[in-house]
Amino acid sequence: MRKPNSSSKTRLSTNRNSSQKGKSGKSLSKPDTAPVLVLLNKPFNTLCQFTGEDGDSTLADYVKIKSVYPAGRLDKDSEGLLLLTNDGNFQHKISHPKFKMPKTYWVQVEGVPDDEAIGRLRQGVVLKDGKTKRANVQILESAAVESRIWERTPPIRQRQSIPTTWIELIIREGKNRQVRRMTAAVGHPTLRLIRVSIGPWKLANLLPGEYQVEPLG
Template sequence: MRNKTTSPTAQSPLLYAFNKPFNTLCQFSGEAQDSTLANFIPIKDIYPAGRLDKDSEGLLLLTNDGKLQQQISHPKFKLSKTYWVQVEGKIDSSALAQLKSGIVLKDGKTKPAQVNVLSTDKVNSTIWPRTPPIRERKNIPTSWIALTIREGKNRQVRRMTAATGFPTLRLIRVQIGNWCLDNLQPGEYREISSITV
């Protein structure tokens, strides 16, 4: 008779959504002074599907299933990723058009992105304060845009906005494929029941 603790359901794929705070490493170990995933997630044997830079925030997916991890993170599956990006300056139609058509970077031209400007109401009602806050300059306004890409060059979003003359001040990933950050606050996580890629 099969032991219940070793049944197939015990090894079923698990998927979690996590809102990674600013200045937290996208791994479970680090130096003593580092903020890591272990500071927030007590679940064993799950691993990030993809990564998010230390200075970026937002949605990180974690799973115990290697195949699912690859389907989420590998560029060949081309899952869309949406970021809310705060840039320095009042972004203009020329910069938006460049982002939509693709930006030439040192490692090649980016694929066309979807982009739109976020309203002040949306920003004020949805986005949490960052700790520490960004360094703002009194005489230079900032803008928020929603940017969706289907590739993952190194620090791609930051390089794209910088190439248009609007450097990124803050970067929050809000969606990967069909999975959204929703109302998770920084440092919070939840199990996802629907894991169809």
């Protein structure tokens, strides 16, 4: 990932295949009937669908390819990697919990989680709709994360008297707003949430609104 107008070549990861790349307002050549995969960096405050009410930001504002649909979801107030495809079987494999596709998030939380809080996140947190499964969790170096991500508009609401912490959280299920509810349950509300990978597919250095197209075969 990189910041806008940055010349840095540092990448979070490298995607598996060479691919086309597009930006908001610029149309790529239309794919043929072959199955394709679109990797989008979904911006903050954008609905995870192609239609909405007047004034809503939707996927149609960014993805200029017809007949692709999200494989899974990402909340309006969350950012980062969203996969879209025109292959129904692949869409099911990515989105259905039974396939246990790992999803990696960088999460900025309020406060500094102690060992007990991290342990609870790893072991599973009891939510209203059941206990979450075991997760991989680690604290990240904030300066390193913030040097590799973009500024959010609007910025998070941060209280000067309370520090924030970035954590990496990897889950293999998809309860509604799960990550936010997990961190809140251990006393550290989520302030910002960025999904950086789904299985082997990485956000890499896509900026908000940018996408890549890869063949499926």
